[in-house]
Amino acid sequence: MIESDVFVQTMQDMGVNFFTGVPDSILGGIIAELMNRRLYTPAVREDEAVGMAAGAYMAGKTPAVLMQNSGLGTSLNALISLNMIYQQPCILIVSWRGQGGEDAPEHLVMGEVMPQLLDTVKIPHRTLTEKTVIEDFRWVAETFMKQRIPVALFITKGVVKGLHP
Amino acid sequence: MRPEQGTLISRAQAMEALLKLLTDQPVIICNGFPSREAHKIADRPTHFYMIGSMGNASAIALGVALAKPNKQVITFDGDGNVLMGMGTLATVGALKPKNFIHVVFDNEVYGTTGNQPTISNVVPLEKVAKSAGYVNVERVLDRDDLVYEFKDMLKKDGPSLLLIKVNEFVEDAGRVLHDPPDITRRFMKAIE
Numbered sequence: 001m002i003e004s005d006v007f008v009q010t011m012q013d014m015g016v017n018f019f020t021g022v023p024d025s026i027l028g029g030i031i032a033e034l035m036n037r038r039l040y041t042p043a044v045r046e047d048e049a050v051g052m053a054a055g056a057y058m059a060g061k062t063p064a065v066l067m068q069n070s071g072l073g074t075s076l077n078a079l080i081s082l083n084m085i086y087q088q089p090c091i092l093i094v095s096w097r098g099q100g101g102e103d104a105p106e107h108l109v110m111g112e113v114m115p116q117l118l119d120t121v122k123i124p125h126r127t128l129t130e131k132t133v134i135e136d137f138r139w140v141a142e143t144f145m146k147q148r149i150p151v152a153l154f155i156t157k158g159v160v161k162g163l164h165p
Numbered sequence: 166m167r168p169e170q171g172t173l174i175s176r177a178q179a180m181e182a183l184l185k186l187l188t189d190q191p192v193i194i195c196n197g198f199p200s201r202e203a204h205k206i207a208d209r210p211t212h213f214y215m216i217g218s219m220g221n222a223s224a225i226a227l228g229v230a231l232a233k234p235n236k237q238v239i240t241f242d243g244d245g246n247v248l249m250g251m252g253t254l255a256t257v258g259a260l261k262p263k264n265f266i267h268v269v270f271d272n273e274v275y276g277t278t279g280n281q282p283t284i285s286n287v288v289p290l291e292k293v294a295k296s297a298g299y300v301n302v303e304r305v306l307d308r309d310d311l312v313y314e315f316k317d318m319l320k321k322d323g324p325s326l327l328l329i330k331v332n333e334f335v336e337d338a339g340r341v342l343h344d345p346p347d348i349t350r351r352f353m354k355a356i357e
Contacts, residue, residue, distance in 0.1 A: 018232060041231060041260070043224075044252035051221035051253075055193070055228020058213070058353050063228075081217025082225075087346040148346075 002130055002160045004029035008037065010133070011064060014141050016091060018056040020049045021066030026095035026155055028163035031066060046071030047078040050150075053090040054082055062144075064091040069098070069110050069154075072117065079150055080121050089144045092152040096127070099156055118152055125152035128159055174308055176270040177202045177336035179329045180241065182312055183268060186319065187239065191229050191356045194241040195222035197277035199270060201338035203241060210355035214341045214348055220249030223257065223267055230262040233356065237264045237319065244271040244285035251293065258298025263322040267294070268315070272331045280333055291328040301325035 007030055011019075019034050020041045021027075034040035043049035046067045053063035067075070072094060083090060097103050098111015110117075118125045124143050128136050136153065143151040176199065184192075184207045193213045194200045200214040215222055223240045230238040247254070247269055257265060269290055274280040295302040301321055303314040311329050318325040343351070 018228075020228075042256075044256050047218075047221060048224040048250065048253050048256060051218065051224030051250075052228035052231070055225040055230075056232040057228075058225075058349060059191075059229045059232035059356060060353075061228075061232045078218045078221055082215075082221060085217065085345045086349045088349055 001158065002128075002133060004033040004161050007160050008033045008039075010137055011091075012039075014137060015062045016064045018053065018061035018063040019066065020052050020056075020063070021093070022046050022049060022068070022071055023066070024068035024095040024097065026097070026157055026160070026162060027066050027068075027093065029161045030093070032163060046075040050075045050078040050083065050090065054078075054086070054088045057088050057090060062091075064093055066093045068095050069114050070107070072114065073110065076121070079123065083150050084122070087148040089148045090150050091140055091144060092123075092150050094152050094154050096154045096156045114154070123150050123152055125154060127154040127156060130159060173306065173330055173332040175334035175336070176272060176329075176331040177206065177334070177338075178308065179270060179311055179331055181206050182308055183241075183315055186312070186315055189355070190237050190239055191226075191233070191352070192239045192241060193222050193226040193229065195219070195243050195246040197243065198335050198338065199241055199243055200341055202336045204341045205336060205338040210351045213352045214343070216341065216345065220246050222246055223250060223253045226267075227253065227257055227260070227262065227265065229356070230265045231260070234262070234264060236356065237266060238262075239266045240268060242267060242269045243276075244269060244273060244290060245275045245283045247290050248283055248285065248288070254294050254297045254299070257324050258294065261298060261300065262324055265324040266318050267299070267324065267326040269326065269328045270331050271328055272333050274333055276333060276335055291326055294326040299324045299326045302328075304328045304330070306330050
């Protein structure tokens with residue numbers, strides 16, 4: 001399991017310096033660490049977080065947006081009619097609720113279709129694993145720099161230490 | 166017909182008066198006719214013209230304002246846009262960025278899609294902003310008042326919201342000519 005402080009430090013080492021989003025339990029440890037480091041600006045909706053990240057990017061920051069995958073539904077229009085067409089990159093840290101059909105009912109549809117949904121709107125994505133963490137973050141950084149669009153890193157349950165291990 | 170309709174100025178007239186008071190401040194302009202009108206009145210590299218992501222202008226401006234605390238950041242917004250992204254009034258009110266000025270041109274309709282009514286005739290958006298925690302809030306009906314209040318807001322710590330009641334007249338402005346990636350690059354360079 002990846003420690004939350006290692007996750008946050010790795011992102012900071014990559015140059016990420018603006019963090020916003022809407023919480024999920026899987027991301028609880030990461031958000032707590034970001035708040036400890038006074039790096040986190042909470043948003044009230046995921047599309048608002050995506051908009052704030054776009055503004056921060058244009059003002060010289062390297063932004064990341066944290067969200068549960070339900071937030072991809074909420075923020076889809078901002079991602080495709082702001083970030084994609086204006087070429088404004090951001091790193092999406094997305095918790096994968098409903099993966100493998102093992103979750104509360106409200107997560108099951110998005111949990112099943114999420115990778116295809118992002119394929120359809122041409123947002124590159126990858127799933128973080130403990131073994132490939134260095135390559136995963138390198139891929140995120142390279143895709144962000146080269147493609148200038150949002151890039152998603154999926155976080156599955158138990159890969160990053162949460163609030164209550 | 167609204168009782169005040171006959172005496173109100175147009176959004177383009179209001180916008181022109183405001184743009185005369187601005188120089189190199191970043192201005193985020195919401196999608197639809199407002200961006201087209203601003204582009205026609207004064208096309209500045211410090212303007213970020215939106216063509217999509219309705220409801221998101223103030224969130225983008227908030228991101229700029231947080232990242233550039235020493236620059237005053239202006240949003241040109243509409244009533245339909247504010248209603249769609251109303252949560253951002255709360256986020257701004259809670260975070261209280263001092264360098265944030267939110268201008269709302271309130272014509273009580275979705276003008277770009279054919280003047281379907283919004284609900285801002287019965288929901289006073291400036292009162293929502295005040296309750297959410299904006300520090301300075303004003304509602305104005307004419308040109309003299311809007312110039313006076315906007316000048317005042319430029320001197321004060323925010324967040325501030327200026328709601329301007331405007332009529333439904335639309336300037337014949339045409340579409341914004343720049344490609345969206347060029348708008349991004351130009352804006353980024355201009356506010357560096």
